[in-house]
Amino acid sequence: MxxxxxxxxxxxxxxxxxxxxxxxxxxxxxxxxxxxxxxxxxxxxxxxxxxxxxxxxxxxxxxxxxxxxxxxxxxxxxxxxKKEPYLKDIQPVQFSKSIGVRRPLSGGELFSLLLLSISIFLSLALGVFIAFLRGGNLNFTPSWLM
Structure with missing residues (x-):
């Protein structure tokens, strides 16, 4: 302050x-x-x-x-x-800046989350489709385990 x-x-x-x-x-x-x-x-x-x-x-x-x-x-x-001793002591309320600051997501933020989830899903589907076309095995074992 x-x-x-x-x-x-x-x-x-x-x-x-x-x-x-x-x-x-x-x-x-x-x-x-x-x-x-x-x-x-x-x-x-x-x-x-x-x-x-x-x-x-x-x-x-x-x-x-x-x-x-x-x-x-x-x-x-x-x-x-000091002049008027009958007044009571007022205690200020202690607030934290971090309490109650959460706000709802805006329309643009919700739309970007939707696009992000769609792109992740499509990337996963594209990877599985390409592996299927190449005849790859979906039970892939990493080389470092062999």
Whole structure:
């Protein structure tokens, strides 16, 4: 995560920004801060560019963004809890990026799997047909076993 900085402030967007606004802000900042296109020292530009990339990755994923929002809310509550001790401590939900990421196969992917299985079946059938035409024996013993 981005150290000591709010991801929303880093990208310059509000907490209610949608994905289009996030992407627009990220593209603008990445053009300004990319080490190949800026006049900043390369170490500083690389560090800032990585922070912007990490902030965008975090906020563009809906699950991670919800978890981050809970984390920010918890921090704000801890600050106000010193003033108002009756507020309970909010625990952020821990999510894993790998859980629930499986998506259904698209039509193009299903079609390519169909073509792959048909080509394997036809190759096998062609090999057996050619062996039959040559009069080959289907009970072939490998030479390394003899």
């Amino acid at each position: 981005v150290p000591s900085s709010n991801c929303y402030e880093l990208l310059g967007v509000s907490t209610s920004a949608n994905n289009a606004e996030l992407r627009k802000a990220f593209r603008k900042l990445s053009k300004q801060l990319h080490p190949d296109t800026t006049s900043m020292p390369s170490d500083e530009a690389t560090r800032k560019f990585q922070n912007v990339c990490e902030a965008y990755d975090l906020l563009s994923d809906p699950v991670l963004r919800a978890n981050y929002d809970l984390f920010i809310e918890k921090e704000n509550n801890l600050i106000t809890q």
